[in-house]
Amino acid sequence: MTPLDTAPALRSRPSLVDGFGRAVTYLRVSVTDRCDLRCVYCMSEHMTFLPKAQVLTLEELERVTGAFIDLGVRKVRITGGEPLVRKGVMALFRALARKIGPDGLDELTLTTNGTRLAEFAVPLAEAGVRRINVSLDTLDPDRFRKLTRGGDLAKVLAGLDAARAAGLSVKINAVALRDDNAEELPDLVAWAHGQGFDATLIEAMPMGEIDVDRTDQFLSLKDVRRQFDSFWTLTDIDHKTGGPAHYVKVEETGGRLGFITPLSHNFCELCNRVRLTCTGTLHTCLGREDASDLRAVLRAGAGQAELHDAIRAAIGAKPQGHDFRIDRDAPPAVQRHMSTTGG
Ligand code: SAM
Ligand code: SF4
Numbered sequence: 001m002t003p004l005d006t007a008p009a010l011r012s013r014p015s016l017v018d019g020f021g022r023a024v025t026y027l028r029v030s031v032t033d034r035c036d037l038r039c040v041y042c043m044s045e046h047m048t049f050l051p052k053a054q055v056l057t058l059e060e061l062e063r064v065t066g067a068f069i070d071l072g073v074r075k076v077r078i079t080g081g082e083p084l085v086r087k088g089v090m091a092l093f094r095a096l097a098r099k100i101g102p103d104g105l106d107e108l109t110l111t112t113n114g115t116r117l118a119e120f121a122v123p124l125a126e127a128g129v130r131r132i133n134v135s136l137d138t139l140d141p142d143r144f145r146k147l148t149r150g151g152d153l154a155k156v157l158a159g160l161d162a163a164r165a166a167g168l169s170v171k172i173n174a175v176a177l178r179d180d181n182a183e184e185l186p187d188l189v190a191w192a193h194g195q196g197f198d199a200t201l202i203e204a205m206p207m208g209e210i211d212v213d214r215t216d217q218f219l220s221l222k223d224v225r226r227q228f229d230s231f232w233t234l235t236d237i238d239h240k241t242g243g244p245a246h247y248v249k250v251e252e253t254g255g256r257l258g259f260i261t262p263l264s265h266n267f268c269e270l271c272n273r274v275r276l277t278c279t280g281t282l283h284t285c286l287g288r289e290d291a292s293d294l295r296a297v298l299r300a301g302a303g304q305a306e307l308h309d310a311i312r313a314a315i316g317a318k319p320q321g322h323d324f325r326i327d328r329d330a331p332p333a334v335q336r337h338m339s340t341t342g343g
Contacts, residue, residue, distance in 0.1 A: 015072035018318035025074045026273035032081040038149035041204045044211045056280045062095045067307045069099050074106045084116040090123050097128035117159025121166040131169040138181050171198040178219040193255025200258035221259045268321030284318035
C-alpha cells in the first residue's frame with residue numbers, strides 16, 4: 001500500500017511523491033533567519049545574519065509556497081528564525097490563509113518563541129490560523145534569560161494569554177536539555193496541561209556550530225519517559241499531527257504529551273515534509289545537506305511550469321533518511337542552524 005492509498009483526500013488532487021513512495025503534503029517555510037532570542041542550543045551568541053538581498057521577499061515566499069500548494073501540499077507551517085520579527089509578515093499569513101479550503105490548504109500554522117504573540121495573536125486568528133506551536137523550555141525567569149541569552153519570560157507568558165484569549169490552540173514545545181531543564185520537565189508538562197495546552201518534548205539535534213558542547217546538553221527522551229513512567233500513567237494514543245511526534249495521554253493531568261526523538265528513534269519512514277529556507281533553498285531532509293536552489297529558479301524569471309518542475313525534481317530526490325548522532329568529536333550532522341532551516 002502506498003501513502004496515497006491511505007489518504008483518500010489526496011486522490012483527487014495533484015501530489016508530490018518522492019522516490020520512496022512518500023507523499024509530501026507538509027511544507028515548513030522559514031521567513032527569516034533573524035531572531036530576538038539566542039537560544040543556546042540553536043544559535044551562537046554572535047550570529048551573522050544573512051544580507052537582505054539573499055532573503056526572499058514576502059511576494060517571492062508567497063509565490064513559491066503557492067506553487068507547493070498547487071502541487072498538493074495541504075499544510076504549511078511558518079517558522080524561522082523568529083517569524084514574528086519579519087516586517088510585514090501578516091501580509092504573507094493573510095495571502096496564504098486565502099488558500100485554505102478543499103482544493104488548497106487544510107491548515108496554516110506557526111512556530112514562534114512567543115515574545116510578540118501579545119501583539120500578533122488576534123491578527124493571526126483573524127487571518128485563519130487555528131493552532132500554533134510556542135517554544136518554551138523553562139518557567140523560571142532566570143533560567144529562561146540564561147537559555148535564551150537575555151529573553152524576558154513575562155513577554156512569552158503574556159503572549160500565551162493573548163493566544164488563548166484569541167481562541168488559538170497552543171502546543172508548547174520544549175527541548176530537553178540535561179543540565180538546564182531536565183528536572184523541571186515534569187512541572188513544565190503539568191503546567192502546560194493545566195493551561196489547556198498540549199506539550200511536546202524534543203531531543204536536541206546536532207545542527208550548526210554553537211558555543212557549547214552538544215554532548216553535554218543531550219538528554220535522551222527514552223530516559224525522560226522512563227522517569228515520567230515512575231510517577232505518571234502514560235497511555236499511548238494514536239494522535240496524528242502529520243509530524244514525527246509519538247503521543248501519550250498523561251492520565252493524571254488529562255493532557256496530551258508528544259515525544260520527538262530524532263536521535264533515539266529515527267522517524268524517517270513516515271516523513272511527509274520538506275523545508276524551504278528564507279533564501280529559497282529547499283531542504284528535503286532536516287538531517288542532510290541536500291539542497292535545491294528555488295531562488296535561482298524564481299529570479300531567473302521562471303514561469304509556473306518551470307517552478308513546478310524544479311519542485312518536483314527536488315522532491316524526487318528526497319533522501320530516504322537522516323543519520324543524526326551526537327558524538328563529542330564529531331562535527332554537527334549538518335552545518336546549517338535550525339534557525340536557518342526552519343525548525
Ligand atoms: N523561533 C521560533 C521558535 O523558537 O519557536 C521558530 C524557529 S525555532 C528554530 C523552531 C524550533 O526548533 C524551536 O522549538 C526550537 O526549540 C527548536 N530547535 C532549535 N534548534 C534546535 C536543535 N538544535 N535541536 C532541537 N530543536 C531545536
Ligand atoms: Fe530564536 Fe527559535 Fe532559535 Fe530560540 S529556537 S534562537 S527563539 S529561532
